[in-house]
Amino acid sequence: MAIALFLAPLLFALAAFVVPSPRVRPWLVPLGAAVHLGLTIVALRGVGPISAFDGWIVLDKLGRVALPLVSTLFFACSLYVPTYLGLRAERPNRLFCGALLAFLSMMTLITISHHMGLMWVALEANTLASAPLLLFNQNARSLEATWKYLVVGGVGIALALLGSFFLAYAALHAGLRGSLLIDDLVQQAPMLSRPWLHTAFIVLFVGYGTKMGLAPMHTWKPDAYGEAPGLVGALLAGGLTTCAFLALLRFYQVCSAAGEGAFARELMVVIGLLSMAVAGVFMARQRDYKRMLAYSSVEHMGILVLGIGIGGLAAFGAMLHLVNNALTKGVMFIAAANIHRAYGTKTTDTVGGALRRVPASAALFLAGFFAVTGSPPFGPFLSEFTILRGAFAAGRYGVAAAFLGLLFVVFVGMGGTVLAVVQGTPREDLPDTGFRDSIGTVGPALILLIAVVVLGVWVPPGLDAALRDAANLVETGR
Amino acid sequence: MFAAVDPLLVSILMLNFLVLGTSRLRSAINASAMQGALLGALTVFVHGSFSARPLVVGAAAIAIKGLLIPAMLHRALRDIAIRREIEPYVSFVTSLVLGAVATGAAVLFADRLPLAAEHQDVLLVPASLATVLTGFLIMSTRREAITQVVGYLVLENGIFIMGLTLHDAMPSLVEVGVLLDLLVAIFVIGVVINHISREFASLDVARLDTLKE
Numbered sequence: 001m002a003i004a005l006f007l008a009p010l011l012f013a014l015a016a017f018v019v020p021s022p023r024v025r026p027w028l029v030p031l032g033a034a035v036h037l038g039l040t041i042v043a044l045r046g047v048g049p050i051s052a053f054d055g056w057i058v059l060d061k062l063g064r065v066a067l068p069l070v071s072t073l074f075f076a077c078s079l080y081v082p083t084y085l086g087l088r089a090e091r092p093n094r095l096f097c098g099a100l101l102a103f104l105s106m107m108t109l110i111t112i113s114h115h116m117g118l119m120w121v122a123l124e125a126n127t128l129a130s131a132p133l134l135l136f137n138q139n140a141r142s143l144e145a146t147w148k149y150l151v152v153g154g155v156g157i158a159l160a161l162l163g164s165f166f167l168a169y170a171a172l173h174a175g176l177r178g179s180l181l182i183d184d185l186v187q188q189a190p191m192l193s194r195p196w197l198h199t200a201f202i203v204l205f206v207g208y209g210t211k212m213g214l215a216p217m218h219t220w221k222p223d224a225y226g227e228a229p230g231l232v233g234a235l236l237a238g239g240l241t242t243c244a245f246l247a248l249l250r251f252y253q254v255c256s257a258a259g260e261g262a263f264a265r266e267l268m269v270v271i272g273l274l275s276m277a278v279a280g281v282f283m284a285r286q287r288d289y290k291r292m293l294a295y296s297s298v299e300h301m302g303i304l305v306l307g308i309g310i311g312g313l314a315a316f317g318a319m320l321h322l323v324n325n326a327l328t329k330g331v332m333f334i335a336a337a338n339i340h341r342a343y344g345t346k347t348t349d350t351v352g353g354a355l356r357r358v359p360a361s362a363a364l365f366l367a368g369f370f371a372v373t374g375s376p377p378f379g380p381f382l383s384e385f386t387i388l389r390g391a392f393a394a395g396r397y398g399v400a401a402a403f404l405g406l407l408f409v410v411f412v413g414m415g416g417t418v419l420a421v422v423q424g425t426p427r428e429d430l431p432d433t434g435f436r437d438s439i440g441t442v443g444p445a446l447i448l449l450i451a452v453v454v455l456g457v458w459v460p461p462g463l464d465a466a467l468r469d470a471a472n473l474v475e476t477g478r
Numbered sequence: 479m480f481a482a483v484d485p486l487l488v489s490i491l492m493l494n495f496l497v498l499g500t501s502r503l504r505s506a507i508n509a510s511a512m513q514g515a516l517l518g519a520l521t522v523f524v525h526g527s528f529s530a531r532p533l534v535v536g537a538a539a540i541a542i543k544g545l546l547i548p549a550m551l552h553r554a555l556r557d558i559a560i561r562r563e564i565e566p567y568v569s570f571v572t573s574l575v576l577g578a579v580a581t582g583a584a585v586l587f588a589d590r591l592p593l594a595a596e597h598q599d600v601l602l603v604p605a606s607l608a609t610v611l612t613g614f615l616i617m618s619t620r621r622e623a624i625t626q627v628v629g630y631l632v633l634e635n636g637i638f639i640m641g642l643t644l645h646d647a648m649p650s651l652v653e654v655g656v657l658l659d660l661l662v663a664i665f666v667i668g669v670v671i672n673h674i675s676r677e678f679a680s681l682d683v684a685r686l687d688t689l690k691e
Contacts, residue, residue, distance in 0.1 A: 165640045165644060
C-alpha cells in the first residue's frame with residue numbers, strides 16, 4: 001500500500017512519456033492525481049499495511065496531515081492541466097506532464113519516508129523534477145529563474161545532506177549504532193552528542209529552510225514563482241514548501257525528543273519574524289503580481305516556523321496553517337495565471353480592471369487575497385488567530401505584537417497591488433488575448449476556495465484530531 | 479584506517495587552494511577532478527580493509543567525480559567556446575586569503591566538536607568542513623556558470639568526506655543515491671548551461687540579472 005502511493009504516479013509519468021498524442025497526454029495528469037487521491041484515502045482509512053522496507057517508509061502522524069494535503073492540492077491543480085495545455089498547444093508537453101506526475105510521486109515519498117537519507121533523496125529528486133516545470137516557457141527569463149532555482153536549491157539540498165550526516169555523527173559519537181531511521185533517532189535522542197545535534201539543526205535549518213524559502217535564503221523564490229506557469233507556482237508554493245517544512249519538522253522532532261527543543265524554537269521564532277518582515281518590505285509597491293505571491297509565500301513560511309517556534313497551541317495553529325496556506329496558494333496562483341493569460345503581462349503597469357475582463361478569475365484573486373492575509377471567514381484567519389492565541393498563552397507578548405504588526409504591513413502592501421489588478425477599467429490599448437473565464441480555468445481554483453472557506457468556519461473532527469496528533473508528535477518527539 | 483588517510487586529506491585541501499587561485503577554467507575543472515579521484519582512494523583507505531563495498535563506492539567516486547563530470551564540463555567548455563579566463567568578483571589573492579581563513583576556521587571549529595575515538599587523530603572532520611566552506615567561497619565569488627558548478631562540486635566533495643566518517647551508519651543506498659543525484663544534478667545544470675549559452679552567447683551569470691527588484 002505504502003509503495004503503491006508513490007509508484008502509481010510514477011507509472012502515470014511513464015505513461016505520459018509513452019503516449020504519443022499531445023492532446024490525450026494532459027488527461028493522464030488528472031487521472032493519475034485521482035488514482036493517487038483514491039489511494040491516499042484508502043491508506044488513511046488504514047486498509048492494508050502502511051509501512052514498508054523495514055520501517056524506511058511509514059505513514060506517521062505528520063504524514064497523515066501532509067499526504068492528504070499534497071494529494072488534494074495536486075488533484076485540484078491537475079484539473080487545470082488539460083485546459084492550460086490546450087491554451088498552450090504550441091508547446092511540447094511530454095516532459096511537462098511526465099515531470100508533473102514525477103513531482104507528485106516524490107512529494108508523496110517525502111511525506112511517507114521515515115529515513116533521513118531516503119527523505120533527502122526524494123527531496124533532491126523532487127527538485128530535479130521541478131526543473132522542467134519551471135523551464136516550460138523556454139525563454140531567457142525562465143532560464144534565468146531555473147538556473148537560480150537549481151543553484152540556490154542545490155546548495156540548500158547539499159546543506160541538508162551535510163546536516164543529516166552531522167545528526168548521524170551525533171549518534172555515532174554517543175557510541176550508538178548510527179542510524180538515520182527516525183524511530184531510532186527519536187529513541188536514542190537523549191543520548192545524542194549535544195554539540196553535534198546543535199550544529200546539525202542549524203545546518204539543516206538553513207538547508208531545508210532554503211527549500212522552504214525562508215528569509216534570508218528566499219532569493220530563488222520570486223524569480224521561480226514569477227516565471228513558472230501559475231499551476232507550477234501553486235504546486236511549489238503549496239506542495240514543495242509543505243514537504244520541505246515537513247522535513248524540518250522531523251528534525252525538530254528529534255531535537256524535542258533530545259530535550260533540546262528550546263534551542264531550536266528560539267531560532268525558529270527569529271527566522272519566522274524575519275521572513276515576515278522581509279516579505280512585508282518587498283511586497284510594498286510590488287508591481288509584478290506573481291512575484292508578490294512569492295513574497296506572500298515567504299511570509300507564510302515565516303508564520304509556519306514562528307508557530308512551531310512559539311509552541312503549544314501555536315504549534316497546532318501552525319499545522320492548521322500548513323493546510324490553509326497550501327490550499328489558499330492554489331487559489332491565488334491559478335487565479336493569477338488566468339489574469340496573466342488574459343492580459344499577456346504580469347505587472348500592474350498594464351494590468352488593471354481585471355474584474356471587467358475576467359470577472360470570475362479576478363473575484364477569485366480578490367477572495368484569495370482576503371484569505372491569504374487572514375481575513376475572516378477564511379481558513380487562514382482561524383489558523384493565524386490560533387497562533388496569536390498561542391503566543392499570548394505562552395506569554396510571548398512581544399512576539400505576538402510583532403506578528404500582528406507584520407500581518408498588518410503585509411495586508412496593506414499586498415492590498416495595493418491586488419486592488420490595482422482587479423479594480424478600475426482595463427486599458428483601451430491592450431490587445432485582446434482571446435482568453436475568457438471557463439469551467440476548466442476557474443473550476444479548480446473555486447474548489448480550493450470552497451475548501452478554504454469551509455476550513456474557516458468548521459474544521460472536520462478527523463482533521464482536527466490529525467492536526468493535534470501531528471503537533472503533539474513534533475513537540476514531544478513521540 | 480590507513481596511514482595514507484591524512485596525506486590524502488592534505489592533498490585535497492591543497493587542491494582547494496588550487497581551485498581558488500587559478501585563473502584558468504580548465505585547471506579549476508582538473509583540480510576538482512583530481513579531488514574527486516582522491517576521494518575515491520580515500521573511501522577505500524578510510525575503511526581500513528579492502529572489502530567489496532568501499533571498493534565499489536570508491537571506484538564509482540573516481541568514475542563519476544574524477545572522470546565523467548569533468549569530461550562533461552570540459553565538453554561544455556569546448557562547445558560554447560567561452561573566454562578562458564575566470565573573472566572573479568574578488569581578486570585571486572583575496573580569495574586565497576579567504577580560503578586560508580576558512581580552512582583555519584574549519585579546523586578551529588572541528589576542534590571544538592567532540593569527535594569519536596577513531597576520528598580524533600585524523601583530519602577527516604576539519605578537512606570536510608574546510609572543503610565545504612571553500613565550495614561556498616568559490617560559488618559566491620565567481621561569475622561564470624561553469625565555475626559555479628566547480629564550486630558546487632567542491633562543496634559536494636566536502637560533504638562526501640563527512641559521509642566517510644559514517645561508513646557503518648550510512649546504508650549503501652544513500653551512498654549510491656548521493657553519487658547518482660550529483661550526476662543528475664550536474665547533468666541538468668549542464669543542460670541549463672547549454673540553454674543559457676544559446677540565449678546569451680555568454681556564460682557570465684552576472685548577465686543573468688534581469689530578474690531583480
